Amino acid sequence: MKLILFTLLSLTSLFAAAQTKYTVSGYVKDAETGEALIGARVFVPALSVGAIANTYGFYSLTLPQGVHEVVFSFVGKEPSKMQVTLDANVSLNLELKPAGMLSEVLVTGEVKQHESTEMSTTELPMSKVKSLPVLLGEIDVIKTAQLLPGIKAGSEGSSGIYVRGGGPDQNLILLDGVPIYNANHLFGFFSVFNADAINNVKIVKGGFPAEYGGRISSVIDIRMKEGDMKKLHGEGSVGIISSKLMLNGPIIKDKTSFMISARRTYIDLLAKPFIKLANAKNTGNDKVTGGYYFYDVNAKINHIINDKNRIYFSAYLGDDKFYVNSTYDYVDNAKTYYEESNGGLSWGNKIMALRWNHQFSPKLFANTTLNFSDYRFKTGFGMTVYEDGKKDTPDQNYSFDYLSGITDWGGNVHFSYYPNPNHKVEFGVGEIYHTFKPGVNQFKYDNNGATTDTVFGGKRTYAHEFYGFIQDDFKISKRIMANLGVHFSNFIVRDKYYNALQPRAAFNFLLDEKSSLKVSYSHMAQYLHLLTNTTIGLPTDLWVPATDTIPFQIGDQYAVGYTRELKAGYRIGAEAYYKQMNNLIEYKEGASFFDTSNDWEKLVEVGKGYSYGLEVLFEKRTGKTTGWIGYTLSWTNRQFDNLNNGNIFPYRYDSRHNISVVVTHKFNDKIDIGVVWVYATGNAVTLALQQYNALEDQNYFSSTVEHVDGRNNYRMPSYHRLDIGVNIHKEKKWGQATWSFGLYNAYNRQNPFYLEFGYLKNSDKKVLKQVSLFPIIPSINYSFKF
Amino acid sequence: MQKVLFFLALSSLLFSCEKEIPLEQEEIAPRIVVNGIFAAGDTIAVNLSESRDVLYEGTLPNLTEATAKLYDGNDNFLGDFVHESNGVYKVPGYLPVAGMTYRIKVSSSGLTDVSAETNTPAVISVTSVDTLRKSDRMSYEIKFNDDPAVTNYYALTLTKMVIYVDDLTGEVYYYEDTYYSTSEIFTQNGSADVDGTKWGSIFLFSDASFNGSTCSFTAEQDIDDADSVVVAIGLRSVSEDYFKYSVSHSKYQETQGDPFAQPVQVYTNVENGFGIFGAYSAFTDTLIIQ
Structure with missing residues (x-):
């Protein structure tokens, strides 16, 4: 820590260099749409200095007085050279035009990985996300992220994210800077992110900059499209399970733009006639209906007030609903009675963010955000019994509801200060006010006028989380760069005050013009836990805070990496990491989600986790054929004093080998294909393998015990799958139409979803059964844009 | 709630399929099971039986021809267990006392030998x-x-x-x-x-x-x-x-049949085997x- 502070202080002396300098600053935008080009490169070749546009497209570069040739570039755009005369500070906004075919030259617009202090970080191009085959043709950024080394999918088809041995709660998933707590639709098979609404996805697995806090395993920073400032555009698609539409365009040209997108599934609508038919054929007294759907809406407005001020408002609203209704009629004492019952699950997120960008000076940029995030889950069932014609005065009426959720109100101010080309200093403060609603039960019972109405279960918990951070990304010498920082977070819950000083450090040693060695260390704190005992990211998972009895999570990660740019757009990178996680929680032995009589704190054990491994990523980034091969070798374990007799046991998603091969090939402007093959060692599950007689109890009754040798003692068979997709594009007068054909699990591998002992159909032999979810699944999708 | 879960299960069946897979375990050989809780002052009795893998569906067999011996904490021989019936063995003529450590050693043809140790705590009034x-x-x-x-x-x-x-x-x-x-x-x-x-x-x-x-x-x-x-x-x-x-x-018995319950490992102090030898x-x- 002392070393970091010393370095920060000593480097600030560099800022005061006595030479006449001026700053060129402004925004880099897309010439076609006017949207910010996040990560665009601004470079002065003669001085070998440059800057990178931030999340809002803002850059700032301080140079000596004089005339400079400045090159602006971005992947997929024509670079632009500008002569800039600096005898005063200059404000320069630039728009880059699109290039034709993606060529090697154009990739120079991208920030070279080996030139940056960032490590364990990947940006997912949305073009790549959209060109890959996916389950049921439903394009999903999270599913594409799962193809990267170090990121595991969890169960078959799931949108869960397990980064470097961490749990699903340890990922800070940000949509326009606002945390999303449950990023799943359809019980985890799809993520909530509609690809049409997304501009940029950045995933950080380690070497965390100090600006990030609150989670210990990863940051998934997703930015929505801002909306075209020039003219109205739209995109849409019709698929097997859902359709979507996105519109964006100017409200006031070059001043105010909007983006709105919506998606809805129609499984429920398609199933309706079949359910009706089944009920018509049913000769019994019972009729059953049911359905499932999800929808989501993304919206954003951005408004340029003037050169120095800009505001954004973004919102997301999404819901999943699963419902079952049934009616049963019977006759009793010559009277007809109806029994109506209903049940269901619903869950969803609402988020809103209001941001204000302000440029205090050419060197100082600020972003202020106010945000709201709400996740809620509800399940319930009810029944009404009434006599024919007396529905308003039922004989019996009862309902049970189980509600849980988390609501955040937050605000933060982040500053970016660019004193000279060698330094980029960022600092800021923020506060989140959490309201946790962990498992509240409502029971109502009305029997001929006698009413019972009770509420029981977990109590609401309120907490304040506030933080400050400072970091400097700077050059120590021509070949050594560093990003040093510190994040200080605080948490107040039930009169208990926690704090954590979290140093972060990353160094980049340029070995030559094309390769570098990077090392990093991150200390992370997380004041939230996710209480889960399912394997597929069900919405029943409870977000709970650290409390006076349950401590907060702590993560320490060390990583070392090597990256090298090769010829013809190839790149190879390898990273080794070691991560220790403290104060993880797990349910106690025998505890259950349905155990509503105990407070959650009494149902959990606190323990540790360890993860280490090696990740290799070989990429081809240019040409007609692009893609990557990723390999991860890893070990992930857990240790809890009161679980597994205190012995270390493998994490459920401990997986020794993971391989992903991702290839896209563009034959011409009309046809491209995508091929994905993945392999993973089977997940670890707990299975009792032996049975024996238990001791007779006091009543001389003897039962059988199925012996569990250890937690997660058994390996599922390995997982592998091939997906193939073809996209056929056709230019139309109004824009472009694309037909996408896909085959998920092309060679029909029966991958394990779960294992159990039981009987197969028409067999009386007890066996170990593997249940698989998805066989070969074809998909077809029609999409358009104008 | 049951209907909800039923429909969830039904939905998953739209795509799911199942098949038998081999139980991959180097060896799930039967092991000796010792079950006995005894009191200071009473005759020591244990039930000896055999375990089977979880796929076995018959009655778990008792051991009727096993050799079982009782020792104290210093490995001094105290007596032989004698089979009475249905796998129940007793040590005739020996009454355990409080404050002692006892060890049982059991062997049976074709099975790995097992042993277990326990102690009789002092009486608390x-x-x-x-x-x-x-x-x-x-x-x-x-x-x-x-x-x-x-x-x-x-x-x-x-x-x-x-x-x-x-x-x-x-x-x-x-x-x-x-x-x-x-x-x-x-x-x-x-x-x-x-x-x-x-x-x-x-x-x-x-x-x-x-x-x-x-x-x-x-x-x-x-x-x-x-x-x-x-x-x-x-x-x-x-x-x-x-x-x-x-x-x-x-806890194990209470959670049987609850698919949402976490697995429970039943404690055993029988080395190389299963069961309990307690006092x-x-x-x-x-x-x-x-």
Whole structure:
């Protein structure tokens, strides 16, 4: 820590260099749409200095007085050279035009990985996300992220994210800077992110900059499209399970733009006639209906007030609903009675963010955000019994509801200060006010006028989380760069005050013009836990805070990496990491989600986790054929004093080998294909393998015990799958139409979803059964844009 | 809720399929199972049987021709177990005493030898029992002094014998009853149901919350309108093995059939085998309530 502070202080002396300098600053935008080009490169070749546009497209570069040739570039755009005369500070906004075919030259617009202090970080191009085959043709950024080394999918088809041995709660998933707590639709098979609404996805697995806090395993920073400032555009698609539409365009040209997108599934609508038919054929007294759907809406407005001020408002609203209704009629004492019952699950997120960008000076940029995030889950069932014609005065009426959720109100101010080309200093403060609603039960019972109405279960918990951070990304010498920082977070819950000083450090040693060695260390704190005992990211998972009895999570990660740019757009990178996680929680032995009589704190054990491994990523980034091969070798374990007799046991998603091969090939402007093959060692599950007689109890009754040798003692068979997709594009007068054909699990591998002992159909032999979810699944999708 | 879960399961069947896969385990060979809890002063009896893999669906066989020997903590031979019937073996002519360590060694043809060790803790006496009649329940406050030198584990029984005499026939009816615990030490350290239920015929707890001091355990029983009510209070000082086995086995039974429950590992102290070889020393007192 002392070393970091010393370095920060000593480097600030560099800022005061006595030479006449001026700053060129402004925004880099897309010439076609006017949207910010996040990560665009601004470079002065003669001085070998440059800057990178931030999340809002803002850059700032301080140079000596004089005339400079400045090159602006971005992947997929024509670079632009500008002569800039600096005898005063200059404000320069630039728009880059699109290039034709993606060529090697154009990739120079991208920030070279080996030139940056960032490590364990990947940006997912949305073009790549959209060109890959996916389950049921439903394009999903999270599913594409799962193809990267170090990121595991969890169960078959799931949108869960397990980064470097961490749990699903340890990922800070940000949509326009606002945390999303449950990023799943359809019980985890799809993520909530509609690809049409997304501009940029950045995933950080380690070497965390100090600006990030609150989670210990990863940051998934997703930015929505801002909306075209020039003219109205739209995109849409019709698929097997859902359709979507996105519109964006100017409200006031070059001043105010909007983006709105919506998606809805129609499984429920398609199933309706079949359910009706089944009920018509049913000769019994019972009729059953049911359905499932999800929808989501993304919206954003951005408004340029003037050169120095800009505001954004973004919102997301999404819901999943699963419902079952049934009616049963019977006759009793010559009277007809109806029994109506209903049940269901619903869950969803609402988020809103209001941001204000302000440029205090050419060197100082600020972003202020106010945000709201709400996740809620509800399940319930009810029944009404009434006599024919007396529905308003039922004989019996009862309902049970189980509600849980988390609501955040937050605000933060982040500053970016660019004193000279060698330094980029960022600092800021923020506060989140959490309201946790962990498992509240409502029971109502009305029997001929006698009413019972009770509420029981977990109590609401309120907490304040506030933080400050400072970091400097700077050059120590021509070949050594560093990003040093510190994040200080605080948490107040039930009169208990926690704090954590979290140093972060990353160094980049340029070995030559094309390769570098990077090392990093991150200390992370997380004041939230996710209480889960399912394997597929069900919405029943409870977000709970650290409390006076349950401590907060702590993560320490060390990583070392090597990256090298090769010829013809190839790149190879390898990273080794070691991560220790403290104060993880797990349910106690025998505890259950349905155990509503105990407070959650009494149902959990606190323990540790360890993860280490090696990740290799070989990429081809240019040409007609692009893609990557990723390999991860890893070990992930857990240790809890009161679980597994205190012995270390493998994490459920401990997986020794993971391989992903991702290839896209563009034959011409009309046809491209995508091929994905993945392999993973089977997940670890707990299975009792032996049975024996238990001791007779006091009543001389003897039962059988199925012996569990250890937690997660058994390996599922390995997982592998091939997906193939073809996209056929056709230019139309109004824009472009694309037909996408896909085959998920092309060679029909029966991958394990779960294992159990039981009987197969028409067999009386007890066996170990593997249940698989998805066989070969074809998909077809029609999409358009104008 | 059941319908919701049913529909969820049904939905998953739209795509799911199942198949048999081989049980990959280097060797799931049968092992010797030892089951025996004995009390200081009583004959030691154990049941010996064989385990099978979980796919086996027959009756688990008892061992009737095993060789079992009893040793003390210094490996001095104390006696042979003799088979009586149905896999039950006893050591004739030997009565265990409190404060001793005992080891059983068992061998049987074709099976790996096993052994298990336990100890008989010293007897802890109840120092006082206070009763308090509430509206429809009798409350008992049972006190005893814990030994600070060792970690103690206790099992408390409160057996109520209710006797009715039929005035006409003179026949006597009786039954025993469970009791309720209201004691925090039980809920913190004992075999509390995971759903919070606190009733049963025997409760276990450790001295973690009162080590070296006087323990005050409170319990309640329903009051009966009977001819005679006698309550037997039993304080067992149990071995650590007995405690761990009972707590884990109790939890195991409670969670059977709940697919959302976390798996429970039942404790065993049998090396190379399964089961429990445990011991206790008992103190008993009888109260005539009416």
